[in-house]
Amino acid sequence: MQGKREFNIEQKWGFLAKADYGKNQADHFYKNISGWTDQYKKYASSGLTGSVKNYFGELESTLNKGKQDINKIYEAAEEVENDYAEKCGNVAFEMELYTDRINALLSVLHRGPVLNAFVAPDFAARLEKAKKELLEKEILALIANPDKLENLDIANRDVTAYISLISDKYRGQDLFGPPPIISNVERDLLIKCFEHQYPEKEKIMTAFLKPISKGGDHDNEVQCIKYLAYSSPEPYNNVFFKYLPKVNISEHHQSGTQYFSVGIFGGKNIYIDIGRVIYLDSSGNPAPTDPANKGGYATFFHEIGHAIDRLMGLPSPALDDAITIDVKNALRADIESRYLPPLSSQDQADIDAILDSLMAKAPLLQSTGDAARDAFANQVRTDTINHFENVVLKGGSNSTASDVYGGVTDNKIHGTWAHYPDSKGKSYWVEKGHKPSSEFFADAFSYHMTGYADSLKSIEDNLPKARKAFVDMIDAGQ
Numbered sequence: 001m002q003g004k005r006e007f008n009i010e011q012k013w014g015f016l017a018k019a020d021y022g023k024n025q026a027d028h029f030y031k032n033i034s035g036w037t038d039q040y041k042k043y044a045s046s047g048l049t050g051s052v053k054n055y056f057g058e059l060e061s062t063l064n065k066g067k068q069d070i071n072k073i074y075e076a077a078e079e080v081e082n083d084y085a086e087k088c089g090n091v092a093f094e095m096e097l098y099t100d101r102i103n104a105l106l107s108v109l110h111r112g113p114v115l116n117a118f119v120a121p122d123f124a125a126r127l128e129k130a131k132k133e134l135l136e137k138e139i140l141a142l143i144a145n146p147d148k149l150e151n152l153d154i155a156n157r158d159v160t161a162y163i164s165l166i167s168d169k170y171r172g173q174d175l176f177g178p179p180p181i182i183s184n185v186e187r188d189l190l191i192k193c194f195e196h197q198y199p200e201k202e203k204i205m206t207a208f209l210k211p212i213s214k215g216g217d218h219d220n221e222v223q224c225i226k227y228l229a230y231s232s233p234e235p236y237n238n239v240f241f242k243y244l245p246k247v248n249i250s251e252h253h254q255s256g257t258q259y260f261s262v263g264i265f266g267g268k269n270i271y272i273d274i275g276r277v278i279y280l281d282s283s284g285n286p287a288p289t290d291p292a293n294k295g296g297y298a299t300f301f302h303e304i305g306h307a308i309d310r311l312m313g314l315p316s317p318a319l320d321d322a323i324t325i326d327v328k329n330a331l332r333a334d335i336e337s338r339y340l341p342p343l344s345s346q347d348q349a350d351i352d353a354i355l356d357s358l359m360a361k362a363p364l365l366q367s368t369g370d371a372a373r374d375a376f377a378n379q380v381r382t383d384t385i386n387h388f389e390n391v392v393l394k395g396g397s398n399s400t401a402s403d404v405y406g407g408v409t410d411n412k413i414h415g416t417w418a419h420y421p422d423s424k425g426k427s428y429w430v431e432k433g434h435k436p437s438s439e440f441f442a443d444a445f446s447y448h449m450t451g452y453a454d455s456l457k458s459i460e461d462n463l464p465k466a467r468k469a470f471v472d473m474i475d476a477g478q
């Protein structure tokens, strides 16, 4: 391979010796400082002024010497780092123990508050940074040599560092495209590390995905699902794995609407289409991201969200109340910002009447007996409906707010996305009795698992109290 240099084993041990030197120096320094600190305590409590004074003089010179030692250690580490970059950059995987040595240095430095207080303040941060850069180099080398992933000995590696490095790098992006953003190597490396670190979670995942994994036709989708679940942040990761053993994939080639339902024996069953986790065009090629769609895998985790919401004992009246308050607050603020203020008490009464008329099951806006006032109220009402549809709740990233605003108002207020009445004209919300909290929960849970940042932001902006109620529920359900 171009640019690959043979790794010289003596060089390798040379670097490691330098790292060892740094570690020994740090150890030595630490012991020294600890000793002096003990003495200081002794002298200080005995109240011997002269001795304390002497002590301070000696302590100061020791600290200065210690600081010099620490700088030497840093230089040694930096030299190792430079040598490494220069000589081994292309053969990262030959350097098996290097990260361990850096970690050993770090652990010495982090050992005590005394040492932490006196080392160059950025020393540990710089070592951490060097470590991160090293991991990034290793990952790049792996991407260039994907066949090495198979035999990568992760038992001797800092797997949690890989997990957080790769998760942090890609969180909030539409990973699997199109076009795909994350490389398969990074995806698979994270999976390998996570399963090494959390074998009990791997077991749960493997059992859950069994219907999809069978036959090997959906290996790619299985890896993508694993990646999203494994890289999800806490507390969502814990909640997901806590409840997943009770969720079944009853169908994974569901035609038409994908859904969740409770089986006759109480099973929490999801009916999904593994072929539609990434949107495909009519020829089966990845379709350009449709802003009205919520993106790949969102529906998959949404249906699991419904199952988890049931397992946690929901739907929740507290969440439904919070959604109603959010919707009323948003409508009121919108009206007040577009008309006046200051509002007269009559205006306030009219706004209250408009808001009431927008809620589900509400009667039509009642006449006040004053034709001009009625006309104005009707105008405000119509403007508000249009403003939310065409501005506030427009677009795919607002789909949750659009849906649940529709739930609270029986679709008088909604954006691009809504649960419309069925073919017989029965309202999804009023006649069929679905709760906005249920869709809110499933969506919010899905966005945390898939990392859809725009959708989460829309929830925060448009449903702040509901968002807080949801987070409280997740915290309680851990």
Ligand SMILES: [Zn+2]
Binding pocket: 302, 306, 438, 439, 442
């Ligand atoms: Zn749903």
